[in-house]
Amino acid sequence: MIPLVIHLFNFRRYRKMPFSNIEFLKNITRQTRKQNKIKHLVVLLLRMAAVVLIVIAFAGPRFDKNRRLSNSKVKSIYIDNSFSMMAEGENGMLFENARQMAAELIKSSGHDERYLLQTNDYNSGKLLLNRDEVLTEIDRLKVKPATRMLSSVENRQLKMLNKVNGYESFWFSDFQRNSTDINSFQADTLNSYYFFPLRQIQSKNIYIDSCYFTKPLTLPGKQAQLKVVLVNTSDAAYEKVPLTLFINGSKRAVAGIDLPANKRVEVTLSFTTNQSGWQSGKLTIEDYPITFDDELYFTFNVNQRIKVLDVYAGLPNQYFKIFYETDSSFVFDVESYLKLDLSTFQNYELIILDGLPEITSGLLTSVTGFLNKGGNVMLVPGKDADLTSINRFLNQLEVGRFAQSDTSLTRVKGIKRNDPLFKNTLSKIPENASLPNVSLHYPLKYSIASGTESLLTLLNGDNFLVRKRVGDGTLFVLASPVEKSSTDFAFNPLFVPVMYGAAFTSIRKENLFWFIGNSEKVAAPVPVYQSGDSPVILKQRGSKYSFIPGQQQIGNRLMLFPSDGINQAGIYDALLEDSVKFSLAFNFNRMESEMKFFSEQELDSLLKAGSLRNYAVLDGKINNVVEVINQQQKGAQIWKLFIIFALLLLLVEVAILRWWK
Numbered sequence: 001m002i003p004l005v006i007h008l009f010n011f012r013r014y015r016k017m018p019f020s021n022i023e024f025l026k027n028i029t030r031q032t033r034k035q036n037k038i039k040h041l042v043v044l045l046l047r048m049a050a051v052v053l054i055v056i057a058f059a060g061p062r063f064d065k066n067r068r069l070s071n072s073k074v075k076s077i078y079i080d081n082s083f084s085m086m087a088e089g090e091n092g093m094l095f096e097n098a099r100q101m102a103a104e105l106i107k108s109s110g111h112d113e114r115y116l117l118q119t120n121d122y123n124s125g126k127l128l129l130n131r132d133e134v135l136t137e138i139d140r141l142k143v144k145p146a147t148r149m150l151s152s153v154e155n156r157q158l159k160m161l162n163k164v165n166g167y168e169s170f171w172f173s174d175f176q177r178n179s180t181d182i183n184s185f186q187a188d189t190l191n192s193y194y195f196f197p198l199r200q201i202q203s204k205n206i207y208i209d210s211c212y213f214t215k216p217l218t219l220p221g222k223q224a225q226l227k228v229v230l231v232n233t234s235d236a237a238y239e240k241v242p243l244t245l246f247i248n249g250s251k252r253a254v255a256g257i258d259l260p261a262n263k264r265v266e267v268t269l270s271f272t273t274n275q276s277g278w279q280s281g282k283l284t285i286e287d288y289p290i291t292f293d294d295e296l297y298f299t300f301n302v303n304q305r306i307k308v309l310d311v312y313a314g315l316p317n318q319y320f321k322i323f324y325e326t327d328s329s330f331v332f333d334v335e336s337y338l339k340l341d342l343s344t345f346q347n348y349e350l351i352i353l354d355g356l357p358e359i360t361s362g363l364l365t366s367v368t369g370f371l372n373k374g375g376n377v378m379l380v381p382g383k384d385a386d387l388t389s390i391n392r393f394l395n396q397l398e399v400g401r402f403a404q405s406d407t408s409l410t411r412v413k414g415i416k417r418n419d420p421l422f423k424n425t426l427s428k429i430p431e432n433a434s435l436p437n438v439s440l441h442y443p444l445k446y447s448i449a450s451g452t453e454s455l456l457t458l459l460n461g462d463n464f465l466v467r468k469r470v471g472d473g474t475l476f477v478l479a480s481p482v483e484k485s486s487t488d489f490a491f492n493p494l495f496v497p498v499m500y501g502a503a504f505t506s507i508r509k510e511n512l513f514w515f516i517g518n519s520e521k522v523a524a525p526v527p528v529y530q531s532g533d534s535p536v537i538l539k540q541r542g543s544k545y546s547f548i549p550g551q552q553q554i555g556n557r558l559m560l561f562p563s564d565g566i567n568q569a570g571i572y573d574a575l576l577e578d579s580v581k582f583s584l585a586f587n588f589n590r591m592e593s594e595m596k597f598f599s600e601q602e603l604d605s606l607l608k609a610g611s612l613r614n615y616a617v618l619d620g621k622i623n624n625v626v627e628v629i630n631q632q633q634k635g636a637q638i639w640k641l642f643i644i645f646a647l648l649l650l651l652v653e654v655a656i657l658r659w660w661k
Helices: 002-008 023-058 095-105 131-140 152-162 318-325 342-347 361-372 386-397 496-502 601-607 624-634 639-659
Strands: 074-081 114-118 168-173 192-197 206-213 224-234 237-247 252-260 264-272 277-284 293-303 304-312 330-336 350-354 374-380 410-415 453-458 463-470 474-477 537-540 552-556 558-562 572-578 579-587 616-619
Touching: 002 206, 023 131, 023 639, 074 095, 074 152, 095 168, 095 624, 114 131, 114 152, 152 624, 192 350, 224 252, 237 264, 252 264, 264 579, 277 579, 293 572, 293 579, 304 342, 304 496, 304 624, 304 639, 318 496, 318 537, 330 601, 342 361, 350 361, 350 639, 361 374, 361 463, 361 474, 374 386, 374 496, 474 496, 552 616
Parallel strands: 074 114, 074 168, 168 192, 192 616, 304 330, 304 350, 350 374, 374 474
Antiparallel strands: 206 224, 224 264, 237 252, 237 277, 277 293, 410 453, 453 463, 463 474, 537 572, 552 558, 572 579
């Protein structure tokens, strides 16, 4: 408007020049006036455009890539308090940086705003908090063992803020790869999300991943071999890392381990324990600053002796008797099937049904129950077996059926060497070793769908030994009587692993440890019969802390649900009426041990592939988080660009006034 007024009231005086004859100037004068009008119009437009650009520049223009909710009165704040946040950043521990940044954000916000505070343990975030309340809660936060997928946190956020009409969500985390799935966030076009990736100085860590015994059974006085899995997640190799094994608090083994970069290494530690019952173990290494995974607790049960019962017809089998009675690991009993007390089955780990002429309905029921509860049974047919009775037994267990006896001379040919029954014992047997000869066997036929496994086969393709899982137990079926007139199996080296395996696998292979925060049920490793309404109590060893976990009795097995009550790694004794029934080991989840994180560019790519529309990935290195957020909410400030354009227009005006004649 101002340039227009100046032009309308332009009182510039023209100088008069007398001339004798203006006839020759008429055309020139008209042309000059026309050009002068165009010139003035161009100058007018340039001045008006320059003034408009200056006004826009003072108005603070911005260009928003995404729509922001700067006027929202509700903010959701997620602070990652998992173990990986213990690592050091440029300004100290990442977790402390996250708390400080969140606190600065809150202090710069209005007093009337409300906040939803979320962490991995889900103990916070139940109510919308005011400014003072949320600052107090942030001061109380600590690093916890819980690990959550970020999509799970976002789902919880949506449920708790489903009645809020617009909010801003702020995420302070290291965005570890194994828990960051922001591309799976639910579609949201209303709310704004800000992600602050916090960076570690060094992304390296070594940790104890797991351990297991090479054999499923440990006996007093027997040497046990424990396999330990160590992992190096860094790009640098480690040499002579000290690995220490403690059994019941006593140091039992030490080893110096070389860990190549980004590799998993298995180490074997050997030890002997002379005690029976439940034992506790702990493995330790030294590493900094990530220390939560430098210890691994485990428990195992040392059995005094394995009890084997041979149920015979006629006379006891001398081969079974010689084998089991000459090994101190076993207690061997014999009983005629005519005098059998079925109630004693629960006292044994292995029952051999040796050459019985028939299997009665009562014996069938007792054996089936014994198998379902975790016991092992070996069925050995007799020469004069009642195949109808035996096949009724096999049919009920869905194993298969025996055909009429085959008396042609043959021998064992095929061995399932990679099966646990053989792989730890057959390495000493040459490939061309003499295998058992068989002069009488009952061909066993079964369908693939039955789940029956063939362990030993004959030259003609018939099965000599099969195995079938029944309930929690295992049924072994031999195709020949164990007597010299039918086979020399009892004199062959294969006899040892078969009879050992049948007894050893009767000891249930339980978990040595569990991970905290997995929300999984834990099966009691031994039968626990509750007395009345007395629940099982879990008590942390070396502490006064105890709690009653959720529990359910299924048959003779007790299922525990302890995830909500365990926050510390260690050994927990299961007490029933003040008596320790078994022990469990709980360790911190190793998900946090993998030091692999998403970069800012990778996070942005994930978000582009997801369903969020209003988001920003911000620099987590900037201490003043408020300034970063304000800049993001204001958009890209382009006022300088408008000033430059205005100056260019004024320069064009000056040029026109000077050189346009």
